[in-house]
Structure formats: structure tokens, C-alpha cells
Amino acid sequence: MNRRQRTILRDFATIIVITAIAVVAMINFKDFVNRSEAMRAMEHLRRRVRQYRDEHGSVPPKSWVDRQRENLPGNVRLGNLQYRAQWIDFESTPDEILAYAERNYRFRLVGKGYVVLRLGAVLKDDGRVEWMGKQEFDTLLPEQQRQMETETLQQ
Numbered sequence: 001m002n003r004r005q006r007t008i009l010r011d012f013a014t015i016i017v018i019t020a021i022a023v024v025a026m027i028n029f030k031d032f033v034n035r036s037e038a039m040r041a042m043e044h045l046r047r048r049v050r051q052y053r054d055e056h057g058s059v060p061p062k063s064w065v066d067r068q069r070e071n072l073p074g075n076v077r078l079g080n081l082q083y084r085a086q087w088i089d090f091e092s093t094p095d096e097i098l099a100y101a102e103r104n105y106r107f108r109l110v111g112k113g114y115v116v117l118r119l120g121a122v123l124k125d126d127g128r129v130e131w132m133g134k135q136e137f138d139t140l141l142p143e144q145q146r147q148m149e150t151e152t153l154q155q
Contacts, residue, residue: 035105038077039115039130042115042117042129044072045099046121046129048068049122052064059088060085061085078115079102079103080101081101082100084099084100088119093119094118095119095120096118097117097140099116099117101115102114114132115130
């Protein structure tokens with residue numbers, strides 16, 4: 001190969017590598033944006049549940065939450081929201097998970113996990129919506145679930 005051909009090949013390879021890096025970076029950026037939008041939507045839901053609790057003295061039923069979700073900004077980003085109010089009782093701690101939504105992102109940088117709303121964020125306003133990795137969530141939720149809840153979810 002002559003010098004001109006080597007230069008063309010080198011420039012072509014450089015452009016391909018830069019393009020691949022840019023594509024991966026954009027996909028990761030999109031995942032970060034989607035995750036932050038899901039967390040923002042859950043934060044709006046937290047505020048509405050908190051307001052309901054202040055007015056009525058208890059957390060709202062699932063039907064109320066489903067109606068509120070229709071008007072949430074970024075609702076689409078939440079996906080399949082699991083609301084656990086029917087399993088909350090007076091013995092529940094502020095650490096108890098009140099609502100969660102599973103999110104699966106393409107790359108390991110964001111990865112798989114859950115947007116989680118804890119009961120303490122509604123009761124005492126001492127918590128925030130948080131992102132929880134899949135492994136951490138998979139160990140925490142079964143500890144909080146009662147046998148009846150587990151049986152109901154399996155059916």
C-alpha cells in the first residue's frame with residue numbers, strides 16, 4: 001500500500017471509532033434521561049400521595065393512584081407501577097416500599113433497577129424517591145412482603 005491509501009484507511013478507522021463511541025455515549029445519555037424522568041414522575045406521585053395522606057390520614061387506594069398517574073408529567077417513563085398500599089399497616093416501618101417501577105436499560109452504566117418510593121417519604125417527608133439496583137431490590141422486597149402478598153402476586 002502506498003502512503004495515500006494508508007492515510008485514507010487510518011482516517012476511515014478513526015471516523016468509525018469516533019462514531020461508535022458517540023453512538024454508545026448517546027444511548028447511555030438517553031438511558032440517564034429516561035431514568036431521571038421516571039424518578040421525577042415518581043416524585044410528583046409522592047407529593048400527591050403525601051397531600052392525600054395529609055387530608056385523609058392514610059395512604060390512598062390503588063384506584064386513586066391509577067387516576068393520578070394519568071395526569072403525572074413523565075407518566076410514560078414509570079412503566080408498570082406496582083403500588084403496595086393494601087399491604088401497608090400500622091406495623092409498617094418508614095423503610096417499607098410503597099411503590100416501585102422496574103426499569104431495564106440497555107447498557108450496564110445505568111443497567112437494570114427500580115425507581116422506589118418508600119413509605120417514610122410520604123409519612124414524614126424525610127425521604128425521596130430513589131434508584132435501587134436489581135440485586136438490592138430483590139433482597140429487600142421479599143423481606144418486606146408478607147406471605148399473603150406473595151401468594152396473591154403469584155396468582
